[in-house]
Amino acid sequence: MASSSAHMTSLPLLFLISVTCLASMVQSSQTRPMNNTVSAIYVFGDSTVDPGNNNYIKALFKANWYPYGKDFINHTATGRFTNGKLATDFIASYVGIKEVIPAYLDPNITLEDMMSGVAFASAASGYDPVTASMSNAIHVPKQLDYFKDMKTKLEQSIGEERTQEHIKKSVFIISAGTNDFVLNYFNGVPLRRYSISVSDYQNLVLDQAKGLYQGLWDEGARKIVVAGLPPMGCVPAVITIHSSKTQGCYEDYNTVAQAFNDKLQDELSNMQNKLASDGAKIVYIDIFKPLDDIIKNYTKNGYDVPDSGCCGTGLIETSFMCNRAASLCTDASKYVFFDSIHPTEKAYHDVFESIIPVINYVITN
Ligand SMILES: *[C@@H]1O[C@H](CO)[C@@H](O)[C@H](O)[C@H]1NC(C)=O
Ligand SMILES: *[C@@H]1O[C@H](CO)[C@@H](O)[C@H](O)[C@H]1NC(C)=O
Ligand SMILES: *[C@@H]1O[C@H](CO)[C@@H](O)[C@H](O)[C@H]1NC(C)=O
Ligand SMILES: *[C@@H]1O[C@H](CO)[C@@H](O)[C@H](O)[C@H]1NC(C)=O
Numbered sequence: 001m002a003s004s005s006a007h008m009t010s011l012p013l014l015f016l017i018s019v020t021c022l023a024s025m026v027q028s029s030q031t032r033p034m035n036n037t038v039s040a041i042y043v044f045g046d047s048t049v050d051p052g053n054n055n056y057i058k059a060l061f062k063a064n065w066y067p068y069g070k071d072f073i074n075h076t077a078t079g080r081f082t083n084g085k086l087a088t089d090f091i092a093s094y095v096g097i098k099e100v101i102p103a104y105l106d107p108n109i110t111l112e113d114m115m116s117g118v119a120f121a122s123a124a125s126g127y128d129p130v131t132a133s134m135s136n137a138i139h140v141p142k143q144l145d146y147f148k149d150m151k152t153k154l155e156q157s158i159g160e161e162r163t164q165e166h167i168k169k170s171v172f173i174i175s176a177g178t179n180d181f182v183l184n185y186f187n188g189v190p191l192r193r194y195s196i197s198v199s200d201y202q203n204l205v206l207d208q209a210k211g212l213y214q215g216l217w218d219e220g221a222r223k224i225v226v227a228g229l230p231p232m233g234c235v236p237a238v239i240t241i242h243s244s245k246t247q248g249c250y251e252d253y254n255t256v257a258q259a260f261n262d263k264l265q266d267e268l269s270n271m272q273n274k275l276a277s278d279g280a281k282i283v284y285i286d287i288f289k290p291l292d293d294i295i296k297n298y299t300k301n302g303y304d305v306p307d308s309g310c311c312g313t314g315l316i317e318t319s320f321m322c323n324r325a326a327s328l329c330t331d332a333s334k335y336v337f338f339d340s341i342h343p344t345e346k347a348y349h350d351v352f353e354s355i356i357p358v359i360n361y362v363i364t365n
Contacts, residue, residue, distance in 0.1 A: 036095060036096075036363035036364055037169055037363075037365060038095050038097065038169060038170065038171055038223075038363045039115075039116070039166050039169040039170050040097065040115060040116050040117040040166065040169075040170040040171070041088070041091065041092050041095065041097055041101060041116075041117035041170065041171045041172075041173060042117055042118065042119075042120070042147060042170055042171070042172050042173070042221075043088050043101055043117070043118075043119035043120065043121050043172075043173045043174075043175075044119075044120050044121055044140065044143045044144070044147075044172070044173070044174045044175075044176070044212065044216075045121040045125065045140075045143075045173075045174050045175040045176035045227075046121060046122065046123060046124065046125045046126060046137075046175065046176045046177075046178065046179055047061070047063075047081045047121075047123030047124065047341075047342060048081075048086065048087075048121075048175045048178075048227075048230075048342070048343075049086055049087075049088045049119060049121040049173065049175045050079065050080070050081070050103070050119060050121040050122055050123045050125075051078055051079060051080050051086065051088075051089075051100065051101055051102055051103045051119050051121075052064060052078045052079025052080060052102075052103040052105075052106065053079070053103040053104060053105045053119065053120065053121060053122045053123075053138060054079060054122055054123045054124075054137065054138075055078075055079045055103070055105075055106075056103070056105040056106065056107070057105065057122075057136065057137075057138065058136055059122065059123065059124065059135060059136050059137050059138075060124065060135035060136055060137075060319075061123045061124045061135050061137070061318075061319040061320075062079060062123070062319060062320070063077065063079055063080065063081045063123070063319055063322075064077045064078065064079040065077050065323060065324065066323070066324050067083065067311055067322065067323075067324070067326070067328050068080065068081065068082065068083065068322070068338075069083065069084070070083050070332075071083040071084040071332060071345055072084050072085065072345075073099070073100065078103075079103065079123075081123055081318070081319070081338075081339065081341070081342040082338045082342050082343060082344060082345055082348065083310070083332045083338050083344055083345050084332075084344075084345030084348075085100060085345050085348065085349075086101075086348055087348040087349070087351050087352040087355075088101050088119065088173055088175075089101055090348065090349055090352040091173070091352060091359060092117060094352070094356070094359065095171070095359070095363055097116050097117055098116050098117065101117055101118060101119050102118055102119070103118065103119055104118040104119060104120050104146055104150065105146075111153065111154075111157055114150050114153065114154060115154065115166070117170070118150070120138070120143040120144075120146045120147055121143065121175070121176075122137040122138035122139075122143065123137060123319075124137040124179055124183065125137040125138055125139055125140065125143070125176065125179065126139075126140070126176055126177060126178075126179040126180035126183070126184065126205070127140055127176050127177055127180055127205045127206075127208040127209045127212065128180045128184060128204065128205055128208050129141060129208070130184060130188075130192075131179050131180045131183060131184040131188075134183060134184065134188060135183075140176065140208065140209075140211075140212050141211070141212075141215075143212075144212060144215045144216070144219075147216075147219065148219065151163060151167070151219060154166065164220050167219065167220040167221060167222075168220055168221075168222050168279070169223075170221065170223065171223045171225060171362055171363065172216050172221045172223060172224045172225065173225045173226075173227070174209075174212065174213070174224070174225070174226045174227065175226075175227040175287075176209070177205060177209070177228075177229050177260065177264075178229055178230060178232050178257075180201075180205045181201075181205075181229070181232060181253070181256060181257070181260075182232055182235070182238060182253070185198070185201050186253070187241070198256055199259075202256070202259065202260045202263060203263070205260070206260070206263055206264065206267060209226075209264070209267075210267060210271075213226070213268075213271060213282070217271075217275070217280075222278075222279045222280055222281060223281045223362050223363075224280075224281070224282045224283070225283050225285055225358070225359075225362055226264065226268055226282075226283070226284055226285065227285045227287050228257075228260075228261035228264055228265070228284060228285065228286055228287060228288055229257035229258075229260055229261055229264075229287075229288065230257065230287050230288060230291045231249060231253075231254045231257060231288055231291055231292045231295065232253045232254065232256075232257050233246075233249045233250035233251055233252060233253030233254040233255075233257070234248075234249035234250075234254070234291070234292070234295045234306075234307075235337070235340070235341050236307055236308045236309050236314055236315055236337055236340040236341070237315070237316060237318065237340040237341050238250050238253060239307060239315075240315045240316055240340065248307070249295070249296075254288075254292075257288060258288060261284075261286070261288060264284060265284045268282050268283065268284045269284075281361070281362050283358055283361070283362060285355050285358055286355075287351055287354075287355070289354075290350065290351050290354035290355075291343075291347070291351060294306070294336055294347060294350055294351075295307075295336055298336060301350065302333075302334075302346075303334055303335065303336050303346075304334040304335070305329075305334060305335045305336065306336045306337075307336075308335075308337065308340070309322075309335065309337040309338055309339040309340045309341075309342075310328060310329040310332045310335040310337070310338050310339070310344065311326050311327075311328055311329075311338060311339045311340075312326035312327060312328075312339070312340075313327075314329075314335075314337070314339075314340060315340055316340050317339055317340050318339040318340050318341045318342065319339075322339045322340075332344045332345070332346070333345070333346040
């Protein structure tokens with residue numbers, strides 16, 4: 001808990017101010033400010049926000065089969081690594097833009113879809129391009145290239161000036177980084193951790209992350225929302241790998257996540273301070289604390305199982321190992337995790353609820 005108080009004191013001032021002001025403005029946590037002028041939501045990152053881009057490339061990790069999507073609209077397995085919606089889907093309907101955010105690479109995507117928001121995220125990707133290359137996912141610089149392609153299509157349709165105005169009023173959401181540490185640094189082949197210290201690797205990942213935020217800014221993005229790392233030591237697959245060393249969460253990974261989050265917050269508040277006069281709203285979203293609370297106080301939060309997934313044994317299965325032949329729990333909403341790595345729709349919804357004050361701050365003028 002010492003680390004959590006250190007975490008609090010390093011929160012950017014801006015974040016504290018925004019939450020404090022909004023507490024008085026927002027009547028109930030579910031009341032969306034009616035004067036928001038958001039035109040679209042664009043999403044970048046990994047499986048926590050990928051609605052199915054990996055379906056359309058030769059990626060190793062996909063999730064477009066049962067039981068993924070079993071509680072989604074029309075019970076469709078879209079490629080989302082969960083039983084239902086992602087937190088970004090809940091944000092889109094809360095903001096009043098669309099019910100769910102589609103994948104940019106879906107060949108049926110229309111110009112209208114692009115105008116209201118799409119996701120460029122790719123499961124198993126990370127800020128470090130090496131992470132994505134391990135499973136042929138779409139690395140972050142490539143996701144930015146796809147966004148630029150889309151921007152060109154908008155310019156051809158509505159002109160440069162209106163496109164610029166549109167992008168200025170759009171919200172950009174980024175959720176990545178876990179795979180850089182869990183798949184690449186600590187468990188990849190060859191092991192990055194033999195050649196670079198964890199602190200240096202955090203800085204390397206942060207540099208790549210800055211490249212994305214700056215790239216989006218250069219394309220005209222002004223409202224940029226970045227999720228920090230989750231308590232990655234509490235992921236069931238991680239607990240399984242380290243079962244000889246740990247009973248509950250593997251806290252070594254959580255410490256690394258919190259140290260990275262501190263650096264990320266500093267970076268984002270530096271950017272915000274530097275760019276405030278140009279209309280920036282660049283904010284950090286803490287998902288560590290809400291998820292840590294859900295997992296460690298699971299009974300209070302309405303869950304029965306915090307440490308294994310609903311699919312299969314819940315200890316190792318993800319992607320192709322979570323399939324029709326795997327056993328399945330009867331009620332996914334009683335589980336924090338749907339497979340051995342990814343949260344259930346219920347957990348994504350709880351995280352969404354915890355970040356509403358920040359969303360309100362970003363979507364109002
Ligand atoms: C669900 O099915 C209905 C009827 O076929 C269709 O109109 C709707 O677009 C589908 N929704 C999604 C999100 O796939
Ligand atoms: C695209 O739309 C066609 C016609 O509605 C449909 O048959 C096809 O399955 C869709 N493709 C995808 C990838 O959703
Ligand atoms: C669990 O709940 C208690 C009581 O509400 C709280 O003090 C503690 O911080 C929570 N634990 C986590 C990890 O959030
Ligand atoms: C938006 O609504 C909030 C809450 O009612 C209000 O405080 C704020 O001044 C409004 N902003 C604009 C630009 O109208």
